[in-house]
């Protein structure tokens with residue numbers, strides 16, 4: 001008997017053995033697509049359908065799926081070495097040198113396996129160095145799943161200004177050391193530091209708040225954070241898990257010209273392979289490299305695993321090629337311009353947002369500088385648009401405010417085809433009665 005492999009059969013098996021049939025609710029598409037192959041800008045499901053990938057592995061796949069240079073480097077390294085976990089490996093030295101050369105704040109780097117680990121370690125380091133306990137994050141920022149920061153991302157209007165955890169089971173005692181302030185609001189930070197600066201170990205910020213789409217921190221705001229954190233002896237951490245390498249080889253810090261004390265990277269760093277890292281000041285990072293008083297434990301069996309370092313080195317080689325970022329930014333700008341044209345033609349109250357290869361529609365008109373401004377978004381329409389896109393096999397998270405991505409494998413022709421479909425979807429939505437789409 002041939003084994004039946006189809007979307008429906010695999011999805012049924014998944015729901016029996018995996019909670020909810022998905023690794024997390026944020027992976028749920030509302031269709032039983034089960035992917036069996038990925039190449040460039042496309043995903044292929046078990047029924048043999050091709051999908052255009054605007055999700056890009058939560059942004060990790062900046063080069064496109066199964067990029068030949070990444071695959072070849074991993075094969076080559078895999079034949080030579082796998083996890084050692086003792087002493088050093090040549091790959092670690094090569095990767096760290098390349099990162100120190102590329103990232104403005106990086107005097108040293110330390111590897112881990114994910115973005116959440118990187119932010120966890122950066123915050124622990126800041127607490128150890130300052131001897132203080134509090135941290136400041138901003139409403140709308142996501143810095144991973146751990147208890148220090150897993151709160152106040154896409155909060156409901158009534159929950160803003162309050163402790164708003166994203167999960168049950170979070171230790172409230174850990175969370176109460178986190179102060180949540182408004183993004184782009186230097187006065188709020190100043191007031192907080194004046195009152196409690198002596199308690200604050202770190203400010204952690206996404207320099208572009210991509211976890212609620214694309215809200216860009218004003219340069220003046222980042223400069224103010226830099227000045228105030230110096231004055232109050234607070235460690236400034238840029239969480240570049242999304243912005244790092246996707247927008248520039250030196251991270252967003254290299255574009256905006258503000259250098260933090262520490263920066264965390266992940267996702268696109270190794271184009272599809274698990275890798276996180278903390279980069280920053282030598283006097284801070286040296287604590288993870290020594291024993292004794294004030295030493296910081298940054299353990300992890302898989303830290304610096306060769307397959308991920310090989311992927312990182314191959315990704316850096318590709319991203320270093322001339323024109324890489326020009327291509328990503330030109331395609332992103334083109335998509336946003338065309339999408340705005342579609343909004344005008346269809347009369348849908350919306351605007352294209354994003355930066356470089358990160359893009360999304362916001363379903364409201366007007367300025368936005370912080371999460372609170374995004375409460376104007378028409379979530380009903382946003383959801384309906386995204387669900388219709390997924391039904392037409394354009395993959396992204398069907399959830400309001402979530403970012404979409406382009407990779408170096410997406411072409412203008414592919415984007416044009418997608419834009420035609422977006423126009424059809426938006427025309428239909430503009431005509432449709434205002435029924436409430438169900439959350440998938």
Ligand SMILES: Cc1ncc(COP(=O)(O)O)c(C=O)c1O
Nearest residue numbers: 114115116142143144241242266
């Ligand atoms: C800005 C930011 N920081 C940290 C993380 C956590 O990274 P990971 O999912 O690799 O743990 C994410 C993940 O989306 C992120 O967007």
